[in-house]
Amino acid sequence: xxxxxxxxxxxxxxSKRPLTMNKNSMxxxxxxxxxxxPDSQRPWTLPLAGHLYRRAGFGARWxxxxxxxxxxxxxxxxxxxNPAADVASFDRLFDSYxxxxxxxxxxxxxxxxxLRRMLETPHPLRERMTLFxxxxxxISNIEVENARDMQHYIRTLRRHALGKFPELxxxxxxxxxxxxxxxxxxxxxxxxxxxxxxxxxxxxxIGAGHFTETDLREAARAFAGRYVLxxxxxIIAEEQDTGxxxxxxxxxxxxxxxxxxxxxxxxxTAEKIVTRLYRWFISEADTPxxxxxxxxxxxxARDFDIARLVGIILxxxxxxxxxxxxxxxxSPVEFALGILRPLNATVATLPLxxxxxxxxxxxxQPPIATGWPCGRHWLNTFxxxxxxxxxxxxxxxxxxxxxxxxxxKVMRQTRSADGASHLLDLWLQNDxxxxxxxxxxxxxxxxxxxxxxxxxxxxxxxxxLPEFQCx
Amino acid sequence: xxxxxxxxxxxxxxxxxxxxxxxxxxxxxxAAAASPSRRRETILVVIQLSGGNDGLNTVIPYENDIxxxxxxxxxxxxxxxxxxxxxxxxxxDMQGFQRLYDEGHLAIVQGVGYPHxxxxxxxxxxxxxxxxxxDPTATxxxxxxxxxxxxxxxxxxxxxxxxxxxxxxxALQSKKAIVPKVQTAGDWAPVYHGKTADTFAGLLEASSxxxxxxxxxxxxRQVTIQTLRASKRIESIAGLSAPDAAVYxxxxxxxxxxxxxxxxxxxxxxxxxxxxxxxxxxxxxxxHAGQAANHGALLRELSESVTSFAHDLxxxxxxxxxxxxxxxxFGRTLTENGRHGTNHGSxxxxxxxxxxxxxxxxxxxxxxxxxxxxxxxxxxxxxRVYATALENWLGIESRLVLGESFAPLxxxxxxx
Numbered sequence: 060x061x062x063x064x065x066x067x068x069x070x071x072x073x074s075k076r077p078l079t080m081n082k083n084s085m086x087x088x089x090x091x092x093x094x095x096x097p098d099s100q101r102p103w104t105l106p107l108a109g110h111l112y113r114r115a116g117f118g119a120r121w122x123x124x125x126x127x128x129x130x131x132x133x134x135x136x137x138x139x140x141n142p143a144a145d146v147a148s149f150d151r152l153f154d155s156y157x158x159x160x161x162x163x164x165x166x167x168x169x170x171x172x173x174l175r176r177m178l179e180t181p182h183p184l185r186e187r188m189t190l191f192x193x194x195x196x197x198i199s200n201i202e203v204e205n206a207r208d209m210q211h212y213i214r215t216l217r218r219h220a221l222g223k224f225p226e227l228x229x230x231x232x233x234x235x236x237x238x239x240x241x242x243x244x245x246x247x248x249x250x251x252x253x254x255x256x257x258x259x260x261x262x263x264x265i266g267a268g269h270f271t272e273t274d275l276r277e278a279a280r281a282f283a284g285r286y287v288l289x290x291x292x293x294i295i296a297e298e299q300d301t302g303x304x305x306x307x308x309x310x311x312x313x314x315x316x317x318x319x320x321x322x323x324x325x326x327x328t329a330e331k332i333v334t335r336l337y338r339w340f341i342s343e344a345d346t347p348x349x350x351x352x353x354x355x356x357x358x359x360a361r362d363f364d365i366a367r368l369v370g371i372i373l374x375x376x377x378x379x380x381x382x383x384x385x386x387x388x389x390s391p392v393e394f395a396l397g398i399l400r401p402l403n404a405t406v407a408t409l410p411l412x413x414x415x416x417x418x419x420x421x422x423x424q425p426p427i428a429t430g431w432p433c434g435r436h437w438l439n440t441f442x443x444x445x446x447x448x449x450x451x452x453x454x455x456x457x458x459x460x461x462x463x464x465x466x467x468k469v470m471r472q473t474r475s476a477d478g479a480s481h482l483l484d485l486w487l488q489n490d491x492x493x494x495x496x497x498x499x500x501x502x503x504x505x506x507x508x509x510x511x512x513x514x515x516x517x518x519x520x521x522x523x524l525p526e527f528q529c530x
Numbered sequence: 531x532x533x534x535x536x537x538x539x540x541x542x543x544x545x546x547x548x549x550x551x552x553x554x555x556x557x558x559x560x561a562a563a564a565s566p567s568r569r570r571e572t573i574l575v576v577i578q579l580s581g582g583n584d585g586l587n588t589v590i591p592y593e594n595d596i597x598x599x600x601x602x603x604x605x606x607x608x609x610x611x612x613x614x615x616x617x618x619x620x621x622x623d624m625q626g627f628q629r630l631y632d633e634g635h636l637a638i639v640q641g642v643g644y645p646h647x648x649x650x651x652x653x654x655x656x657x658x659x660x661x662x663x664x665d666p667t668a669t670x671x672x673x674x675x676x677x678x679x680x681x682x683x684x685x686x687x688x689x690x691x692x693x694x695x696x697x698x699x700x701a702l703q704s705k706k707a708i709v710p711k712v713q714t715a716g717d718w719a720p721v722y723h724g725k726t727a728d729t730f731a732g733l734l735e736a737s738s739x740x741x742x743x744x745x746x747x748x749x750x751r752q753v754t755i756q757t758l759r760a761s762k763r764i765e766s767i768a769g770l771s772a773p774d775a776a777v778y779x780x781x782x783x784x785x786x787x788x789x790x791x792x793x794x795x796x797x798x799x800x801x802x803x804x805x806x807x808x809x810x811x812x813x814x815x816x817x818h819a820g821q822a823a824n825h826g827a828l829l830r831e832l833s834e835s836v837t838s839f840a841h842d843l844x845x846x847x848x849x850x851x852x853x854x855x856x857x858x859x860f861g862r863t864l865t866e867n868g869r870h871g872t873n874h875g876s877x878x879x880x881x882x883x884x885x886x887x888x889x890x891x892x893x894x895x896x897x898x899x900x901x902x903x904x905x906x907x908x909x910x911x912x913x914r915v916y917a918t919a920l921e922n923w924l925g926i927e928s929r930l931v932l933g934e935s936f937a938p939l940x941x942x943x944x945x946x
Contacts, residue, residue, distance in 0.1 A: 242667060254667060344746050386746060419708035427669060432706040436681065438750060440798060441688045441710040443757040447721040447734070492741045498733040520730060525738050525750040 088354050091377040095132050103131055107379050109488040113530050114340050114387075115139045115373055116183030117396035120403060121472040121485055136373045140221070140366060144181030154214070161207040161290075166200050166423040167409055169210045173422065174408035174415075177396055188220035188369065189213065190392065191339050193422070194430030195332075196231060196263060200423040202240040208290060209423050212236035221366040224332065225323035232259065232319055235287045244287045248298045251279035262428045264322040266331055270307065277304040281318040329360040333368070340372050342386035343434035351377075385529035388437050391418035393530055394446060398453055398522050399462075401485050402469055410459035414452075418445050438528065450522040454515040466514055478514040479503055482521050491526045572923050573794055573801055575854040576673065577783070578699060579832070580808040581815030582651070583858035584825060585878030586906070588624075589638055589895070593617040596898040600865045604821055604872065614638075618895060623830035626837030630883060631890060635840055635849065637882040637942060639915055640893040643908025647860050649874035651816070654859035659701035661913055661932050672916055673802055674704030675931045676924065680801060681707040686753045687799035693786050696809045714785075715792045719764035721757065731758050763796040777842050783807045784835035791842050794852065801924060807832055815858060819869035832856070840883055849885030853923050853943070855915065856881045863904040875905030880915055882942070889942050914939055 097103035108127040112119030116139065119127070127135040156172050177186045193216060200209050212234045219227035231237055238244055243255035256278040260270050284299030285292055304313045307321060322328060333355045337347050359368045372378055389397060392415060399406060415422065419442050425431055456462045466478070475481040479499050483489045491499075502517055521527065591597050592608045594617070611619025612628040618638075620628050630636035644663055647654050657663035661672035670678070673690055680689030681704075692698040692711045702709045712718055722730045735758050738751040778784045783805065790803045808814025808828060817825050836854060843849040861878030877896050896906030917928035918938040929935045 427705045435685045438753045440757045440760040444721045494739045495737040498737040
């Protein structure tokens with residue numbers, strides 16, 4: 060293991076490729092998901108620590124990188140799953156916010172609070188998972204048109220983000236936002252709402268091919284009698300259908316609770332969630348073979364404990380391998396937060412929410428029931444231009460973001476000779492191409508007629524590098 | 531296989547070959563790339579007229595007594611209309627459109643609409659946006675769906691752009707494609723400003739040279755380089771404001787179309803532009819009261835703005851690659867109400883403007899002695915116009931977007 064002091068050496072020379080696939084351990088699915096134990100063949104490196112915090116958080120702060128290098132990967136994952144910091148009092152502070160006008164359609168303020176939370180939270184993994192479930196369930200304010208309902212929904216996602224999936228599903232299925240979005244505000248016995256159960260079966264749980272039209276109709280019957288009234292889901296007893304239902308090979312007087320539980324604990328549901336988490340935590344560049352995912356699916360199906368599943372993924376050989384390293388593209392949220400959080404910078408998050416929409420990610424408005432397309436879809440000649448511009452505006456301060464950022468404090472963390480070297484370490488763990496490295500050093504020495512760029516401009520340049528767009 | 535044969539084989543029709551511009555089909559990018567002469571791709575510009583445009587006072591049946599009887603104060607008298615022949619005339623504020631019509635660059639599609647338009651702004655607009663009036667739960671717009679096809683073939687280029695000041699309309703709602711919203715070309719470019727701009731751009735391009743055997747990273751490098759070059763092109767074109775400043779009037783729509791012309795010239799690969807008129811002002815085209823002045827002002831803004839746009843593009847022989855279409859959620863009632871206005875109706879004419887039009891008038895004027903709740907009945911489904919734009923212009927199989935088959939309008943776009 061590399062020591063903290065050796066880490067603090069200025070990393071002048073390009074590091075060799077930070078990790079190599081150990082063919083033996085990765086060829087077997089069990090080996091892929093076994094905990095990563097660094098050895099001389101596959102050492103624990105700064106790029107791997109950076110990788111962990113990019114995926115499980117919003118990028119590492121310098122002290123987090125230092126601690127991770129000392130403690131090793133398993134302890135670092137422990138700390139991300141169960142932070143030592145006082146999460147409860149942080150939550151109390153942030154949960155006390157409610158939108159001024161509870162009937163407002165405009166989610167701008169609610170989003171501003173969420174972004175601030177992402178920026179400052181002592182539990183970044185939980186926010187990342189809240190974001191994951193926001194993407195997974197794809198509920199949009201375009202349909203809901205109510206900031207209060209959307210806020211309540213996100214809080215529910217957060218509360219269960221790392222809990223048990225059956226509990227998450229049960230809670231989410233009783234969110235006014237979800238029922239409004241899926242046109243199930245009033246499900247009568249004589250005419251039960253269909254879109255909600257259909258989306259539930261198809262997108263959120265077992266998926267197409269695992270149910271029949273009859274299953275769908277029977278599920279719809281089980282949900283009859285649920286109404287959204289004054290921002291709450293209420294049961295109207297006389298509209299409930301208490302008859303016997305045939306559902307997925309079972310029979311009984313099922314109500315919504317039973318149907319949700321059957322769906323949540325179905326093996327096909329486990330497979331769907333594991334597949335989505337693979338894309339979220341491991342790679343957008345490949346479609347994993349079912350054999351690779353099977354151990355995770357089987358394991359998850361035992362207790363549907365999300366935190367345990369996420370823990371296995373983050374600790375694994377696969378996660379710390381070439382299969383995962385820089386095999387995702389940062390979403391706009393990851394891009395902006397990935398600039399700010401490592402620098403301990405704060406910004407006006409209301410305009411940040413608007414800027415992210417320009418980059419293609421309007422939180423609270425995922426385009427479809429399965430969230431954002433992600434991956435390669437994030438980058439085109441417009442959104443890339445917007446990323447480069449946003450980096451400059453965030454880092455240079457001034458309106459509208461009014462970034463508060465103490466460059467002196469950032470520089471006191473390091474023994475690096477200059478700001479550019481430190482930022483390369485902090486953000487990219489100095490793992491960049493020779494061409495990028497040459498460009499950054501030419502930037503440092505640019506002089507003469509053109510004035511030497513300041514640290515903010517240099518930082519914005521680094522955040523525009525192709526390598527920085529990777530998660 | 532030569533180019534013509536390739537198109538024939540792939541499209542099953544030769545409708546597109548009449549144009550001087552490129553393979554209007556992104557499915558054929560490789561063919562276009564292989565072609566030695568660089569040709570431009572076809573571009574669709576859609577202008578939404580928000581509020582329900584009064585078709586009867588736009589394309590006026592001035593020889594029809596019923597029209598004059600039912601509109602005692604709002605009627606446009608025969609001496610005022612801009613006559614097109616066939617007993618039809620344009621609103622007197624549309625001199626530009628008359629000129630385009632005379633030049634063969636403007637076509638009118640009459641009697642467009644759909645059965646059972648509920649005449650409610652939101653509902654009807656949604657139907658026009660989704661192109662699926664029978665499916666109120668549709669989650670994508672017709673243009674958004676077309677852009678989803680596009681993005682699968684070409685991630686790096688936004689296939690569609692909304693230019694304007696309002697929230698992008700639902701027509702652009704897509705599943706996958708990210709649809710930029712800009713007000714001016716300056717919202718897109720340049721990526722770097724000031725004295726050091728060239729240094730930064732040059733160094734970022736240098737940083738983006740493919741180096742490793744890493745396809746994933748190489749794609750990001752590629753889009754970075756394309757972004758810098760696109761930015762450069764926009765900057766150099768948008769910077770040439772002096773020559774065309776005189777051409778465009780000061781209307782907001784004119785400035786929007788000027789932006790679109792700049793983005794077209796910058797060759798960004800954008801295939802569909804969407805603009806809007808009427809949503810920003812009071813009432814827009816929803817002329818329930820005091821219609822005459824408001825409607826005239828809006829039609830003048832439309833006509834003069836679009837005419838400047840067409841003539842601007844024509845200078846560089848770009849008009850033949852552009853098809854512009856207008857639409858509104860419904861027409862208006864024949865009978866004027868007691869407040870010198872008209873109420874929500876049904877059928878209305880659409881305008882098409884471009885350099886590849888083969889006809890000037892499609893369909894007959896709807897009958898005024900056979901109305902539906904006081905409004906002219908549609909005889910041409912609006913999805914046939916969409917199908918024309920998708921199939922005969924952009925080269926997208928329209929059934930995939932519209933969910934069912936609609937026959938494109940015959941002979942409008944040079945099908946032979």
